[in-house]
Amino acid sequence: MSNNVSLELKAEVENLLNTYAQCIDDDDLENWPSFFTEKCLYQVIPRENHEIGLPTAVMWCDSHGMLNDRITALRHANVYQVQWYRHILSNPVMSTSDNGKTINVQSNYAIFKTCNEGESTVYNVGRYIDVIVREKGALKFKERSAIYDTHRITTLMVIPI
Amino acid sequence: MSNNVSLELKAEVENLLNTYAQCIDDDDLENWPSFFTEKCLYQVIPRENHEIGLPTAVMWCDSHGMLNDRITALRHANVYQVQWYRHILSNPVMSTSDNGKTINVQSNYAIFKTCNEGESTVYNVGRYIDVIVREKGALKFKERSAIYDTHRITTLMVIPI
Amino acid sequence: MSNNVSLELKAEVENLLNTYAQCIDDDDLENWPSFFTEKCLYQVIPRENHEIGLPTAVMWCDSHGMLNDRITALRHANVYQVQWYRHILSNPVMSTSDNGKTINVQSNYAIFKTCNEGESTVYNVGRYIDVIVREKGALKFKERSAIYDTHRITTLMVIPI
Numbered sequence A, B, C: 001m002s003n004n005v006s007l008e009l010k011a012e013v014e015n016l017l018n019t020y021a022q023c024i025d026d027d028d029l030e031n032w033p034s035f036f037t038e039k040c041l042y043q044v045i046p047r048e049n050h051e052i053g054l055p056t057a058v059m060w061c062d063s064h065g066m067l068n069d070r071i072t073a074l075r076h077a078n079v080y081q082v083q084w085y086r087h088i089l090s091n092p093v094m095s096t097s098d099n100g101k102t103i104n105v106q107s108n109y110a111i112f113k114t115c116n117e118g119e120s121t122v123y124n125v126g127r128y129i130d131v132i133v134r135e136k137g138a139l140k141f142k143e144r145s146a147i148y149d150t151h152r153i154t155t156l157m158v159i160p161i
Helices: A007-025 A029-035 A047-051 A064-077 B007-025 B029-035 B047-051 B064-076 C007-025 C029-035 C047-051 C064-076
Strands: A036-046 A059-063 A083-097 A102-115 A120-135 A138-148 B036-046 B059-063 B084-097 B102-114 B120-135 B138-148 C036-046 C059-063 C084-097 C102-114 C120-135 C138-148
Touching (some): A007 C007, A007 C084, A029 A036, A036 A064, A083 C120, A102 A138, A102 C120, B007 B120, B036 B047, C007 C138, C029 C064, C036 C047, C036 C064, C036 C120, C059 C064
Parallel strands (some): B036 B138
Antiparallel strands (some): B036 B059, B102 B120
16 A cells, blocks of 8 residues: 555655666666665565565675676676666555655566567566665665566576566 | 646555556455445456447456456366466556546556466556546445457456456 | 656656557547647657667657658558557656756657457567657657667558657
């Protein structure tokens, strides 16, 4: 329920979700860690594992250092086909807890991937479950979990979701 | 046009649309009827039929009883492959009528389906045309019509749209 | 950043984006030019061309006259398979410039196409980059660029994006 979230806060949260997606889609990945608090949790996990409480993740980072490492690896170490993501976000539902200091958000996403051959295909669909807090005035992800339905991932997941 | 809809009401309507989608996608189907007024209209119809005024629907319910029956059938009678829906909603355009007591909304949707083999595919795209009223303080669908473009439905439609 | 955009203006911009999409999806194409200022820029360009500064566009119009011509051609001259578009819009991020008189918006889109055979497929994904101004009280696109990822377009692009 969004009932206890003011329109101003709702717009600010939506702006965080939206600029996060644009950061990745515009290949501005060096800025990706800045969307998270210094100590954080970013994970990408299959829905089936999530539902039975298995912690296995295909991506897992718990600090800015680990987030930065992932981008460094992507830019310099990983060998992969040129590819573009396009995030489509939908229906964020949010509520606050901890006297309004924490915002809990669930939203749906679909990510399309376009590779060399030029066709755009459904790459990954699922939902984000987020814990958002304010740090130095700006909203940041304290936790962002991408829980995906698509359990056949045809290629190595290099770019974060 | 959204011109005569206040920002507060717009947010409340969006919350109804969003929680409806999450209810289905999270497989919380027993709560699905609660999004409708007791006497209601829920129908899923092909665009071509809608445009020529043919009433044929692939799903049709006009009361809580019928909505509940559908979920009971789905849980206990229908035999079908495990499948997940993921709703992506977009561009709701709304206006009020009946001295503000009725809200008319049109929005686009795309639903992705993931079955056992793990791939997520475009299952059904179309638009919702909704008539929303307030009942005991909460917004409910008096009418929800899902009018779909995708006229080749490859498998039995079991889960509501 | 949406920081300098009021909630009222944000809702008004979203309404412009949303009614634009419905205009096309509802096949109300004769009204499509009315979303633009008289002197305008509408272009559809591949991402690769955009990134290296090449101006080549698959659609390009700079006046109401040219926009109208395109619809006339589509209705009367072009021969193409019956097809429906369905726009899914996502994450608009906006800011104002020129003392609040100009609104700059970037958003993501995915367009699904349904042809005779009835299947809905991912037709084109990308982003809109818009310059919006107020003309006679109403918001209009002064510039709308659709920059698409999908560089293999399997059929002639007839209907505007």
